[in-house]
Amino acid sequence: MKKIKVGIVGLGRLGRQHAENLAFRIPNAELLAICSVVKEEVEQVQKEWGIKYGYINYDEMLENKELDAIFISSPSGYHCEQIIKALEAGFHVFSEKPLGLYLDEAKKAAEVVNKYKDKQVFMLGFMRxxxxxxxxxxxxxxxxxxxxxxxxxxxxxxxxxxxxxxxxxxxxxxxxxxxxxxxxxxxxxxxxxxxxxxxxxxxxxxxxxxxxxxxxxxxxxxxxxxxxxxxxxxxxxxxxxxxxxxxxxxxxxxxxxxxxxxxxxxxxxxxxxxxxxxxxxxxxxxxxxxxxAYLAETQEFINCIVENRQPSVTVEDGVLxxxxxxxxxxxxxxxxxxxxx
Amino acid sequence: MKKIKVGIVGLGRLGRQHAENLAFRIPNAELLAICSVVKEEVEQVQKEWGIKYGYINYDEMLENKELDAIFISSPSGYHCEQIIKALEAGFHVFSEKPLGLYLDEAKKAAEVVNKYKDKQVFMLGFMRxxxxxxxxxxxxxxxxxxxxxxxxxxxxxxxxxxxxxxxxxxxxxxxxxxxxxxxxxxxxxxxxxxxxxxxxxxxxxxxxxxxxxxxxxxxxxxxxxxxxxxxxxxxxxxxxxxxxxxxxxxxxxxxxxxxxxxxxxxxxxxxxxxxxxxxxxxxxxxxxxxxxAYLAETQEFINCIVENRQPSVTVEDGVLxxxxxxxxxxxxxxxxxxxxx
Amino acid sequence: MKKIKVGIVGLGRLGRQHAENLAFRIPNAELLAICSVVKEEVEQVQKEWGIKYGYINYDEMLENKELDAIFISSPSGYHCEQIIKALEAGFHVFSEKPLGLYLDEAKKAAEVVNKYKDKQVFMLGFMRxxxxxxxxxxxxxxxxxxxxxxxxxxxxxxxxxxxxxxxxxxxxxxxxxxxxxxxxxxxxxxxxxxxxxxxxxxxxxxxxxxxxxxxxxxxxxxxxxxxxxxxxxxxxxxxxxxxxxxxxxxxxxxxxxxxxxxxxxxxxxxxxxxxxxxxxxxxxxxxxxxxxAYLAETQEFINCIVENRQPSVTVEDGVLxxxxxxxxxxxxxxxxxxxxx
Amino acid sequence: MKKIKVGIVGLGRLGRQHAENLAFRIPNAELLAICSVVKEEVEQVQKEWGIKYGYINYDEMLENKELDAIFISSPSGYHCEQIIKALEAGFHVFSEKPLGLYLDEAKKAAEVVNKYKDKQVFMLGFMRxxxxxxxxxxxxxxxxxxxxxxxxxxxxxxxxxxxxxxxxxxxxxxxxxxxxxxxxxxxxxxxxxxxxxxxxxxxxxxxxxxxxxxxxxxxxxxxxxxxxxxxxxxxxxxxxxxxxxxxxxxxxxxxxxxxxxxxxxxxxxxxxxxxxxxxxxxxxxxxxxxxxAYLAETQEFINCIVENRQPSVTVEDGVLxxxxxxxxxxxxxxxxxxxxx
Missing domain, CATH: 3.30.360.10 (Dihydrodipicolinate Reductase; domain 2)
Structure with missing residues (x-):
């Protein structure tokens, strides 16, 4: 079975849950990299779960070309920028809601998502x-x-x-x-x-x-x-x-x-x-x-990548x-x- | 509208409720007499509700020929005897459950009920x-x-x-x-x-x-x-x-x-x-x-008398x-x- | 027990229910008169329930000085006028909601209610x-x-x-x-x-x-x-x-x-x-x-008359x-x- | 993270679910072998999920010394024998209920379980x-x-x-x-x-x-x-x-x-x-x-092996x-x- 290699940014309460799902509960996913500004957190999770790569710098993670997808669960204020950077670096992207703190950010993110939508999956975390x-x-x-x-x-x-x-x-x-x-x-x-x-x-x-x-x-x-x-x-x-x-x-x-x-x-x-x-x-x-629901949405994100299709929840849903x-x-x-x- | 004239024996908690129903909530019934061994209770209820006759002796109430029916809600130990006496005195009878404290009593009551069943209504208080x-x-x-x-x-x-x-x-x-x-x-x-x-x-x-x-x-x-x-x-x-x-x-x-x-x-x-x-x-x-349910069963008892029929719950239900x-x-x-x- | 003598106007579906409650389920009330424009209805209910007075004209009912209270459950368009007439004729009044079809009517009714509120009970049918x-x-x-x-x-x-x-x-x-x-x-x-x-x-x-x-x-x-x-x-x-x-x-x-x-x-x-x-x-x-609830509100109306007090639901509740x-x-x-x- | 290597026997409806859990949803488990008398089933699951070993003969699977544990979800008639063989071959054992079809079988299985209980984990599938x-x-x-x-x-x-x-x-x-x-x-x-x-x-x-x-x-x-x-x-x-x-x-x-x-x-x-x-x-x-619950019991079985302890549900629970x-x-x-x- 082909496994989608994922790097996650953000290891807060929800981020940790996402990371655990990606590492252990999604058959066709592999959590290859984790990123957080808290160095100890990165080291601890890497060690405990056997995660290959650990980063405290998001940009560095984006340089890792073994990765297929980036999973964003950082604080909301970073979402817009991180979505855009990851897409521009060629990755499939999952982002927790919201697209950004302001409507302008959401629209900017949407613009970039749409630019890459033929080749890269984008999914927004409307898990419900x-x-x-x-x-x-x-x-x-x-x-x-x-x-x-x-x-x-x-x-x-x-x-x-x-x-x-x-x-x-x-x-x-x-x-x-x-x-x-x-x-x-x-x-x-x-x-x-x-x-x-x-x-x-x-x-x-x-x-x-x-x-x-x-x-x-x-x-x-x-x-x-x-x-x-x-x-x-x-x-x-x-x-x-x-x-x-x-x-x-x-x-x-x-x-x-x-x-x-x-x-x-x-x-x-x-x-x-x-x-x-x-x-x-x-x-x-x-x-x-x-x-x-968090598990199911992540499974759907990975399946979309494998099956080369976009999820039913779109970036426009986020903007609107x-x-x-x-x-x-x-x-x-x-x-x-x-x-x- | 013809009103069935009722005398009740027993004014405990449930008896009081039955009496109130008979006095005020059953259109075709009239509570004409009340009976209890507690004299003060009888006098108080008579006065408060305007009840014509008050008795402290059950046998005396049975001599009142204005009455059509006797309603028994005295302690269980008296049921059997009071049912039999009331039937023999020619009244329709409603009795709270049980027919008696012992199976023999229940059977004895049933015998008498069956003897008078062509002319007198008998109902047992299986109100559920x-x-x-x-x-x-x-x-x-x-x-x-x-x-x-x-x-x-x-x-x-x-x-x-x-x-x-x-x-x-x-x-x-x-x-x-x-x-x-x-x-x-x-x-x-x-x-x-x-x-x-x-x-x-x-x-x-x-x-x-x-x-x-x-x-x-x-x-x-x-x-x-x-x-x-x-x-x-x-x-x-x-x-x-x-x-x-x-x-x-x-x-x-x-x-x-x-x-x-x-x-x-x-x-x-x-x-x-x-x-x-x-x-x-x-x-x-x-x-x-x-x-x-207490109200509905009493209404059914009165209706049975008016319509000259027996209720669906029978004395055999009590015995069995x-x-x-x-x-x-x-x-x-x-x-x-x-x-x- | 003193019984409040009531005349009801309107014998539609809800009116009939009110009438039945007044006639049979409110210990301290007596349904003395009924009024409806449908003559057959009046005659039938009079006969069936043994009601003393029957009217097809509301004004005539108001001339019956045996009555203590008027109960209004006629169509909404008549409420305002009937409330006012009954109060002016000296009766206690219960009216089904609304006070009138228009806000002006409601206010007019309220004015009259307030004029008589020291001596006459007024209750609006907010039964909930x-x-x-x-x-x-x-x-x-x-x-x-x-x-x-x-x-x-x-x-x-x-x-x-x-x-x-x-x-x-x-x-x-x-x-x-x-x-x-x-x-x-x-x-x-x-x-x-x-x-x-x-x-x-x-x-x-x-x-x-x-x-x-x-x-x-x-x-x-x-x-x-x-x-x-x-x-x-x-x-x-x-x-x-x-x-x-x-x-x-x-x-x-x-x-x-x-x-x-x-x-x-x-x-x-x-x-x-x-x-x-x-x-x-x-x-x-x-x-x-x-x-x-319909029964309980009617009981409260009658109790208010007996105890010489106004109900907690006021005519202002109706206006507002x-x-x-x-x-x-x-x-x-x-x-x-x-x-x- | 140390992963417990498991071989499963029985790929029916429930067996398939257990296999899927072991393969994909238990972080510290690895489904290394599958066994079923239906050859096509074995081949299909092996291929689809990338399972290393496939067997149509249970005894052969027991010879695979890479395995740590045997998971039994075959028809009930085989449980007793398969439990005993797996324990005697030195494996930790999970068995679906019952221990056997007859009380004698259950007791026999219990005897063997108790013999090996110091070193080998045994768990019975009372998943509730x-x-x-x-x-x-x-x-x-x-x-x-x-x-x-x-x-x-x-x-x-x-x-x-x-x-x-x-x-x-x-x-x-x-x-x-x-x-x-x-x-x-x-x-x-x-x-x-x-x-x-x-x-x-x-x-x-x-x-x-x-x-x-x-x-x-x-x-x-x-x-x-x-x-x-x-x-x-x-x-x-x-x-x-x-x-x-x-x-x-x-x-x-x-x-x-x-x-x-x-x-x-x-x-x-x-x-x-x-x-x-x-x-x-x-x-x-x-x-x-x-x-x-099926997932949680399997997780508990694996954890018992890792932590060198017996589950709270014992073989006696099965016998009694x-x-x-x-x-x-x-x-x-x-x-x-x-x-x-």
């Missing part, structure tokens, strides 16, 4: 499309049994338990704010399921328990309502203060039926009955909820979802109805 | 058959969509919160024990849904948290497995120590589908999401769970369910497989 | 507040365990099975459209739970399966997003084409927990397992879902909810963000 | 203990929050859709019957969770839709009730005709709470709302339900579960209460 339940919902819709889409409702809520860490991080770093950082996956899903682009949006929100969000000019919890060009509707709730856990729920109301994905973010298949009632405990984070995220942000900041460009 | 969900399950089965019955599983579990009160009561009073007192409703349901009588039973159980049950020669929680004459199976779990509440659940496995009634004993339609997970709070007692209860008790006590007579 | 599950949710919030409100999401969806009847009716009659006719209960609930009034609203919607809605200048399914004055958020989805039934769901996201009322509109407590999966069948209409409904309607029709007056 | 939800339930119990065990209820039901295939297979092959073939996993789980061995059992069952089971002297659906030596209770329902799918459910009732694992055998996280109600679709087979299965079978066949030896 590869989650078994989300894929199943899409299939149900395509089979036609539930009719045409009318409305999508998406919740993307981070657990309260992550609040402290988030506030510390947010004060020192620009992530785009709630709608770009949290809601972006939902905006992409909505475009995918509704089969249309956003026309207008109104977004609201506030600081309900943590006044720090006011200082950050961001929302602790926020909502956006979107009118799509085909007349369908989108409702998005994003937040960082969900008491019960990591609540990512999607509902698609159609003319002949409705689908709900993870209406309770069930941790596992155990129901606990005790003096509080009958309860399902909940997922506490994205790695717990989407472990298999980012544009919608920025429209939400603008609406939230101005209080006005915003037309999506 | 009149619960909207149980009735719906029966209808589903009769419609044939789920095939023929294979196995019934019944849970009848009292809440831990009632333990203290129960132990106090049990030390001074014979109720027949777990299988006769708690499981009797389930044994009746099983006969109703399976459409067959029990052939053999094995029952086990023990004292798991409260050693008092050993002294009482009873089980804190017990199980019985029944083979019915038509080859179907019954599984019964009864108990008095259910942490989450009053758990009455029934499952009917059929050849083409399965029904579960109250698989979570939901208190209402609220789901609470908090740091414990997503939970449904649970019912805490029989009056909470079966409030509407009691016989099965005693077989469970015998099996639990001897440890042996018991053939139901 | 009296539903056991909605009341339980309110209690949970007031107990403080789930923190402060952040967002409310309300779904009010009529079953597809009622579509044909609705379209026939809608072509010949003005009901205010989707947001006033369907969403009004939700708008009231939102004000109640959020403890604040609406500031701004954007509403969208369309005709997704039935082009007739375009001709009616109404929405088959519509959404509104509301910003409340205290910074909390409201999301409302109303519709007339829900495949699975009558879906009335309410979610209240708070800073320390979330409540969902009827997240599945469960018909009863039966779960059916068959080749389609494990399913809960759904309620098919408002009388099925809110049967007990109507104003918000009209703001939704305006936004839907203009496509613009609307400031609620 | 490695399923995330079952493991979570065990952890909950060990943490003590739900008190001491009282009763375990286990359902193991194969989907109706597999009936045709089963009947064809069963006529030509002895699998031990319903209680040994289907219930064995549940019997093991019960011993694990209850922390005790079975004392007495009564088992019943029959042919409810397919008379073929009568001819096979087996049950289409059967139940067993077990009294454990520590006084706890076990209820087991096994069957081959479950309309909604592969229903493996386990409930553990304890003195302070209850756990249910997979009370609905949810296929994924999608809820479908349509004219049938709100439903969760169900798993259709063991590979779908336990995909991750088989003994209990045979007691169920005897009870079902004789109709009598059976004391487990």
């Amino acid at each position: 499309r590869y989650d078994a339940s989300y894929a199943y919902a899409k299939k149900k819709m395509e089979e036609g049994a539930i009719g045409d889409p009318v409305l999508i409702r998406c919740y993307g809520l981070d657990p309260s338990s992550a609040m402290k860490g988030f506030l510390k991080f947010a004060k020192n770093s620009y992530s785009g704010g709630l709608f770009l950082d949290m809601a972006i996956h939902d905006l992409d899903l909505a475009r995918w399921y509704m089969g249309s682009e956003a026309e207008k949006v109104w977004a609201i929100g506030g600081a309900y328990q943590y006044p720090e969000f006011k200082e950050l000019n961001d929302a602790e919890t926020g909502s956006a309502m979107v009118k799509f060009k085909n007349g369908t509707m989108g409702i998005f709730v994003a937040g960082r203060n969900c008491a019960h856990g990591y609540h990512v729920e999607t509902e698609i109301i159609c003319t002949k039926g409705t689908l709900r994905v993870a209406t309770v973010p069930e941790k596992n298949m155990v129901t606990v009955f005790d003096e509080t009632g009958a309860r399902r405990e909940c997922s506490q984070g994205f790695l717990e909820r989407f472990e298999q 979802s980012t544009a919608l995220g920025y429209a939400c942000k603008e609406s939230f900041e101005t209080g006005e109805l915003v037309t999506v460009k | 058959r009149y619960d909207a969900s149980y009735a719906y399950a029966k209808k589903k089965m009769e419609e044939g969509a789920i095939g023929d019955p294979v196995l019934i599983r019944c849970y009848g579990l009292d809440p831990s919160s009632a333990m203290k009160g129960f132990l106090k009561f049990a030390k001074n009073s014979y109720s027949g024990g777990l299988f006769l007192d708690m499981a009797i409703h389930d044994l009746d349901l099983a006969r109703w849904y399976m459409g067959s009588e029990a052939e053999k039973v094995w029952a086990i159980g023990g004292a798991y948290q409260y050693p008092e049950f050993k002294e009482l020669n009873d089980a804190e929680t017990g199980s019985a497995m029944v083979k019915f004459k038509n080859g179907t199976m019954g599984i019964f779990v009864a108990g008095r120590n259910c942490a989450h509440g009053y758990h009455v659940e029934t499952e009917i496995i059929c050849t083409k589908g399965t029904l579960r009634v109250a698989t979570v004993p939901e208190k209402n339609m609220v789901t609470v999401f908090d740091e414990t997970g997503a939970r449904r709070e649970c019912s805490q007692g029989f009056l909470e769970r079966f409030e509407q 369910s009691t016989a099965l209860g005693y077989a469970c008790k015998e099996s639990f006590e001897t440890g042996e497989l018991v053939t139901v007579k | 507040r009296y539903d056991a599950s909605y009341a339980y949710a309110k209690k949970k919030m007031e107990e403080g365990a789930i923190g402060d409100p952040v967002l409310i999401r309300c779904y009010g969806l009529d079953p597809s099975s009622a579509m044909k009847g609705f379209l026939k009716f809608a072509k010949n009659s003005y009901s205010g459209g989707l947001f006033l006719d369907m969403a009004i209960h939700d708008l009231d609930l939102a004000r109640w739970y959020m403890g604040s009034e609406a500031e701004k609203v954007w509403a969208i919607g369309g005709a997704y399966q039935y082009p007739e809605f375009k001709e009616l200048n109404d929405a088959e399914t519509g959404s509104a997003m509301v910003k409340f004055k205290n910074g909390t958020m409201g999301i409302f989805v109303a519709g007339r084409n829900c495949a699975h039934g009558y879906h009335v769901e309410t979610e209240i996201i708070c800073t320390k927990g979330t409540l969902r009322v009827a997240t599945v509109p469960e018909k009863n407590m039966v779960t059916v397992f068959d080749e389609t999966g494990a399913r809960r069948e759904c309620s098919q209409g408002f009388l099925e879902r809110f049967e007990q 909810s109507t104003a918000l409904g009209y703001a939704c309607k305006e936004s839907f029709e203009t496509g613009e963000l609307v400031t609620v007056k | 203990r490695y399923d995330a939800s079952y493991a979570y339930a065990k952890k909950k119990m060990e943490e003590g929050a739900i008190g001491d065990p009282v009763l375990i209820r286990c359902y193991g039901l194969d989907p109706s859709s597999a009936m045709k295939g089963f009947l064809k297979f069963a006529k030509n092959s002895y699998s031990g019957g319903l209680f040994l073939d289907m219930a064995i996993h549940d019997l093991d789980l019960a011993r694990w969770y209850m922390g005790s061995e079975a004392e007495k059992v009564w088992a019943i069952g029959g042919a409810y839709q397919y008379p073929e089971f009568k001819e096979l002297n087996d049950a289409e659906t059967g139940s067993a009730m077990v009294k454990f030596k520590n006084g706890t209770m076990g209820i087991f329902v096994a069957g081959r005709n479950c309309a909604h799918g592969y229903h493996v459910e386990t409930e553990i009732i304890c003195t302070k709470g209850t756990l249910r694992v997979a009370t609905v055998p949810e296929k994924n996280m999608v809820t479908v709302f349509d004219e049938t109600g709100a439903r969760r679709e169900c798993s259709q087979g063991f590979l779908e339900r336990f995909e991750q 579960s088989t003994a209990l299965g045979y007691a169920c079978k005897e009870s079902f066949e004789t109709g009598e209460l059976v004391t487990v030896k």
